[in-house]
Amino acid sequence: MISREICQRVLQKAVSTGADYAEIFAENTVNHSINMIANKVDSIKDAVIAGAAVRIYKGLRSVMASTVDTSEEGLLRCAEAAAEALGQGSAQIDIVLKERLFGDIHPIRIVPASVSNREKIAILKEGYFAAREYDDSIVQVNGTLLDVDHNILIASTEGLYAQDRQIRTRMMIHAIAEVQGETQTGSCSPGRRMGLEMFENVVPREVGIHAARQAVTMAGAGYCPAGVMPVAIENGFGGVIFHEACGHSLEASSVAYGQSQFAGKLGQKIANEKVTAIDDGTIPNAWGSINIDDEGTPARRTVLIEKGILKSYLIDLFNGRRMGMESTGNARRQSYAYTTTSRMTNTYIAPGDDKNEDIIASIEYGLYAKEMGGGSVNPVTGEFNFAVNEGYIIRNGKICEPVRGASLVGKGSDVIQNIDMVGTDMAMGQGMCGSSSGNVPTNVGQPLVRVSSITVGGR
Secondary structure, eight states, X not given: OOOHHHHHHHHHHHTTTSOSEEXXXXXXXXXXXXXXXXXXEEEEEEEEEEEEEEEEXXXXXXXXXEESOOSHHHHHHHHHHHHHHHOSOOOOOOOOXXXXXXXXXXXXSSOGGGSOHHHHHHHXXXXXXXXXXXXXXXXXXXXEXXXXXXXXXXXXXXXXXXXXXXXXXXXXXXXXXXXXXXXXXXXXXXXXXXOGGGGGTSOHXXXXXXXHHHHHHHHTOEEOOOEEEEXXXXXXXXXXXXXXXXXXXXXXXXXXTTOSTTTTOTTSBOSOTTOOEEEETTSTTOTTOOSBOTTSOBOOEEEEEEXXXXXXXXXXXXXXXXXXXXXXXXXXXXXXXXXXXEOOSEEEEOOOSOOHHHHHHTOSEEEEEEEEEEEEEOTTTOEEEEEEEEEEEEETTEEEEEEESOEEEEEHHHHTTSEEEEOSOOEEEEEEEEETTEEEXXXXXXXXXXXXXXXXXXX
């Protein structure tokens, strides 16, 4: 996208007022989406994001400027603006950029841009109409097929010059069912860091049926009773509990400033010994995977918690300065217009050795959270509130009637202490995680787990 020679001159300009580090992040991204509603294609959209950002550090000060003008003149103006914002001074940094090829652990066989809209629409229709025709109570379906081609370039005064291409594909089906005047929604949104070969393993029809079945089940369900009780949280997107309630509190963007429930607790027991939690950006073709992060650090597998002991945080370069720790390859940003910070990739609770049937049988009365929804968390305190998209009452060790309107309320540091059974069948779910550096694709995951005691919101 930008030559090494131009990058060197721009970086030299960026450090001209005394910065001790400078970085260029450039991108060219194409988002292509097809949407269906009311049994027909409603829209086909292409969105192009192209631009660059120059970021500079001086000790623990950071300045970033961005531009859509990626010509040499435009980049030099951007670098000058950042340098002037830093203040007066001078720097003597010898900048020699050397190209690095990190390889690609996420091979793409069918690049979406090379496939016609007609073929993509056929894939989307299979999922859409499977949901629409599932049951007479389905009154509305919305379907989207999304593919993203994200190309980035990173150059820094540390001599790095690297590029990466990230292709992702995702199908999203949302269904609404109406039963006796009550409406409920169901959804299924699988995604991969893959091309359209994703649909060799992800069957569009099954995606639609999953969304519709959930909507119909919940529309016919009674309301969940409230109270403190044991809860079994299913695998896959159930991992959003750890992601939100604990994962954000392990990011350096909170830890470096002491604004985290887990700050200063490395080496301490923070969770039940059944809990081992990992962030791994190297899983081939996983939704949240990367080859390099948005500062050019190679992706890695980071053990966050091992048998209940806090082993690591998720760290980017700038917050690593404040903490005196090296980057873990977790610097991410939505686009060049956002400042990079520490973010999760594929974060999950590792499989344990408890059998699923034993976990359910161990609960005399409680809730089975088959599928979690969205929620919110305060990373400073760890207090969270999450919706349960699909839930069932457990009685005498058996899964019984479905219930709607359930939510889980608690504190991250408490919930990971109360996870006292962990199953063997780990799976992952896909989402977009929002934080100060924008929305980035992340995987969440876990096996079936039991939380011995948690507040369930309901009626």
